[in-house]
Amino acid sequence: MDNHNQALQKANQSIHNAKERVKEHHWRERYHVEAPAYWINDPNGFSFFNGEYHLFYQHHPYDSTWGPMHWGHVKSRDLATWEHLPIALAPSEDYDRDGCFSGSAFKKDGKLYLMYTGNVWTGPDHESQLKQVQAIAVSEDGIHFTKIENNPVITKAPEEGDIHPFHFRDPKVWQHDDSYYCVLGSRTKDHIGQVLLYKSQDLVEWEFVSVMAKGEGNFGYMWECPDFFELEGQGVLVMSPQGLKPEGHKYQNLHQAGYILGSLNYETGKLSQGSFEMLDHGFDFYAPQTTIDEKGRRIAIAWMNMWESKMPEQEVDWAGAMTIPRELKLKDGKIISSPVEELKSLRKNEISYTNLLVEGETSFPDVSGTSLELELEIHSQQATRFGLKLRKSETEETVITYDVKEQMITLDREKSGQGPGGVRQAPLALVEKVLKLQVYLDSSSIEVFINGGEKVMTARIYPSEQAQAISFFADDQVTITSLKKWEIR
Numbered sequence: 145m146d147n148h149n150q151a152l153q154k155a156n157q158s159i160h161n162a163k164e165r166v167k168e169h170h171w172r173e174r175y176h177v178e179a180p181a182y183w184i185n186d187p188n189g190f191s192f193f194n195g196e197y198h199l200f201y202q203h204h205p206y207d208s209t210w211g212p213m214h215w216g217h218v219k220s221r222d223l224a225t226w227e228h229l230p231i232a233l234a235p236s237e238d239y240d241r242d243g244c245f246s247g248s249a250f251k252k253d254g255k256l257y258l259m260y261t262g263n264v265w266t267g268p269d270h271e272s273q274l275k276q277v278q279a280i281a282v283s284e285d286g287i288h289f290t291k292i293e294n295n296p297v298i299t300k301a302p303e304e305g306d307i308h309p310f311h312f313r314d315p316k317v318w319q320h321d322d323s324y325y326c327v328l329g330s331r332t333k334d335h336i337g338q339v340l341l342y343k344s345q346d347l348v349e350w351e352f353v354s355v356m357a358k359g360e361g362n363f364g365y366m367w368e369c370p371d372f373f374e375l376e377g378q379g380v381l382v383m384s385p386q387g388l389k390p391e392g393h394k395y396q397n398l399h400q401a402g403y404i405l406g407s408l409n410y411e412t413g414k415l416s417q418g419s420f421e422m423l424d425h426g427f428d429f430y431a432p433q434t435t436i437d438e439k440g441r442r443i444a445i446a447w448m449n450m451w452e453s454k455m456p457e458q459e460v461d462w463a464g465a466m467t468i469p470r471e472l473k474l475k476d477g478k479i480i481s482s483p484v485e486e487l488k489s490l491r492k493n494e495i496s497y498t499n500l501l502v503e504g505e506t507s508f509p510d511v512s513g514t515s516l517e518l519e520l521e522i523h524s525q526q527a528t529r530f531g532l533k534l535r536k537s538e539t540e541e542t543v544i545t546y547d548v549k550e551q552m553i554t555l556d557r558e559k560s561g562q563g564p565g566g567v568r569q570a571p572l573a574l575v576e577k578v579l580k581l582q583v584y585l586d587s588s589s590i591e592v593f594i595n596g597g598e599k600v601m602t603a604r605i606y607p608s609e610q611a612q613a614i615s616f617f618a619d620d621q622v623t624i625t626s627l628k629k630w631e632i633r
């Protein structure tokens with residue numbers, strides 16, 4: 145057996161040995177992707193291949209902390225239920241000895257190609273002593289991957305221009321006309337985030353085109369996990385800039401994930417840059433990656449955690465989850481994100497109310513639980529503050545509040561249970577006094593889609609098992625014109 149297959153076998157065995165003891169914990173998500181055991185971070189290789197969605201993820205199959213990166217793997221027919229597959233990539237060669245870092249997938253000649261970053265530590269200081277190259281692995285069946293002989297296909301960062309020689313990672317491939325292109329995360333020598341554009345005819349020989357986009361002002365020291373695509377004819381560069389400084393309610397997380405709209409000149413390799421917008425205003429959303437499916441939908445999934453954030457599930461031998469798949473669309477020059485419609489197939493036991501009056505704090509029969517979807521519209525009337533509390537017990541609650549005067553929506557996890565607390569806010573103007581919410585609650589997470597996806601707020605929360613109540617509150621009378629709740633199977 146070759147090195148790669150040996151490494152995979154060992155990693156799969158490690159997961160096999162751990163998964164039974166991890167499985168039953170009450171924080172294990174019911175409908176979000178997690179590894180069967182141990183650590184995950186970024187989504188990788190999100191793709192549509194032979195009628196199925198494939199999603200890979202950064203994975204450390206020996207521990208619930210980050211370590212030598214492998215690629216875990218799940219697939220789905222409907223984006224709603226996922227099947228675990230064997231680990232797809234493991235460090236095994238000189239060029240990826242210390243990790244198969246993030247990358248993407250591309251279908252060519254009936255095969256699935258993965259392009260990823262081979263990481264090697266050249267000394268103990270991982271900020272400056274590293275070598276990153278780009279490599280390819282190929283599969284006929286979408287399950288077993290072989291690293292190609294020509295690896296690494298990009299052996300070093302471009303030497304011309306102001307490009308850091310070592311921080312050079314996370315290739316995302318797409319096709320345009322008859323060529324392949326990829327964007328790579330990069331920084332300048334003095335640590336300003338940027339994205340590089342490469343071009344290829346065959347996915348194997350790559351030519352550097354240009355620095356495609358670069359930060360100006362408060363825009364971070366490194367741009368990780370870039371992704372470029374067109375949405376309704378408009379170019380979109382998604383990336384995860386590290387180290388933006390907080391500005392008011394903005395950029396409160398350690399690192400950010402968002403996009404700029406612009407148009408890419410394929411001749412010069414330059415993107416005309418618009419302003420940076422966030423894709424999610426909560427706590428836990430990083431390194432999103434998109435794919436396009438047969439229906440032409442642009443779908444994004446992100447890592448539903450944040451670097452250096454406390455993850456209480458590590459004590460029970462796993463860490464990390466993916467967001468639900470979100471369809472991206474353009475509206476009034478901004479991206480809106482909504483849950484993919486297939487998630488409706490997970491709904492069961494509908495509870496429905498109309499025209500509920502709320503003043504003070506109230507609960508409604510059968511509106512409670514831990515893994516569920518809520519859809520509601522609230523007419524604010526004369527109230528100045530109103531909202532709802534979820535995963536509530538005597539001492540715990542996770543609170544969504546709308547403030548009419550401030551025109552601000554808040555997600556508060558100060559009393560959510562274990563794990564980090566904090567508050568996140570997003571500005572939001574109501575149209576005709578109506579707030580529309582779609583809330584996806586799972587065992588240890590909440591995703592709130594506001595006014596049709598105009599804003600989204602995501603958080604990991606770690607409540608006790610018995611915290612299951614939901615209540616609604618208002619400082620003056622409001623009307624919940626419609627409230628629907630489904631359990632999610």
Ligand code: FRU
Nearest residue numbers: 186202213245246313368431
């Ligand atoms: C982003 C990231 C990537 C890198 C990977 C390593 O979260 O830092 O830039 O490829 O994680 O796991």
